[in-house]
Amino acid sequence: MSVAPRPYHHGNLRAALLESAERALVEEGARDLSLRDLARRVGVSHAAPRRHFPDKRALLDALAHDGFERLGEELQSAMDAAGGAFEPRLVAFCRAYVRFATAHAALLELMFAAKHRDDRLRDASAHAFAAPLQLISDGQAAGEIAPGDPERVGTLALAALQGLASLINSGMIESSDRDELVADAVERLLLGLRPRH
Amino acid sequence: MSVAPRPYHHGNLRAALLESAERALVEEGARDLSLRDLARRVGVSHAAPRRHFPDKRALLDALAHDGFERLGEELQSAMDAAGGAFEPRLVAFCRAYVRFATAHAALLELMFAAKHRDDRLRDASAHAFAAPLQLISDGQAAGEIAPGDPERVGTLALAALQGLASLINSGMIESSDRDELVADAVERLLLGLRPRH
DNA sequence: ACCTGAACACCGTTCAAGT
C-alpha cells in the first residue's frame, strides 16, 4: 500500500494553521506557541505560513479576532436562553463571560494583550459586546438600573468580570469558588447600578 | 589612558540583572525579554546568569516578587497619606492600585501570569494586600460597609480594579478616562458594599 | 564560588528557487 502523497498545495492552510494554533493554545500557553511547530503539525514547510500570515503577530491577531467572534456568539446564546427579563439576562451574561474567560485563558490573554489593536480587532470586540451593551440600554429605559452612559456602565461591569477572570486564571482565586463569586459580584454590581431615590 | 578592566567576578550580578530586567520591561514587553540580552547589557557572558537564576522562569518570578513588594509599599504609603477615615483610605487604595497597574503594565502581567505560583510569590502578594484587607475589616467593624468575609469582599474589590487596569492596558479604555472611571468604580463599589437596612 | 566559551537544539524571518 502506498501512502497517499500530500499535494503540493495544501488548499486550506490558513484555516488549518488557525485550528492547530487553537489546539496548541489550550495545551501549552500563548507564550510557547511556535510558527515552525504549527507548520510541522499541519505538515507543511516552516516558510509556508508566510503566504497567509505576514508574521507571527498577524496569526495571533487572527486568533484573537476569532476569539471575539466565538465569545460574542456564546454571550448572545447564553442571554437568549435566559429569557427576556433584565436580571436573568444580566446574570447569564456575567456567567457566560467568566466561563469563556476561564475556559480559554490563553486565548483571552491574546484577545486583550493586543496593544496595537488594528481596526478589525476593534470591530470584532465591539461586535462581541453589542448584545450586553444593548441589555444595559434596555435596562435603563425600563428603569431597572440608574441612567448614565451605557458605554461607561458596560465598561465598569466588564472590568469587574474581566478582573474576576484574571484572578481566577492567575490562581489567586480557586476556580471552585467561581460561581459563588460571580453571583456575589452580580448582586453587588446590581446594588451599585440600582436607581437611587 | 587605559580602560578599567572589568573584574572577573561581577560582585552583584543578581541585583544588576534584575535592575536591567526592570528597565527592559518598561522599554519592551515581557514577551521580548531575553536572558542573553540582559547578560549583554550587564557586560557578562550569556551563561553567567545561570549561577543566580536556574532558568528564565526563575528570573521572571523574582521580578514578580519584587513587583509585589513595590506594589505593597505604594499601596501602604498612599493609604497612609489619605489619613485615618475609611472612605478616603479606600479611594486612595483604589487610585494607587490602578496607577501602579497601568504604570507598570508588563510587570503586572508578570505578577499575575505566574500560573505555577510558588510559596514565596504567594506570600509576597498576600503581604502586598495586607493593608487594604485590614482596611476592609476595620470598615466592617466601624459599620461603614456590610459585614461578610473580608477576604471575599477584598477579592471582589481587587477584581474590579484589576479589570479596569486590564482594560486600560489593553487599549480598550483610553487612559485619559482613568481617574474618572476609577472614581465611578469606587462610588458604585461603595454602593454595593453599603450596609443594608 | 563564580564566570567563560563552545555546543546543541530550537526560534522568526527572508529569499531564491521550485511546482
Place this chain on the structure above:
DNA sequence: ACCTGAACACCGTTCAAGT
C-alpha cells in the same frame, strides 16, 4: 498563486574549562 530549502541572526540551556 502557493510552497520549499537553505541561510541568517537570534534564542534558552548545558557543560567542560578557566580564575
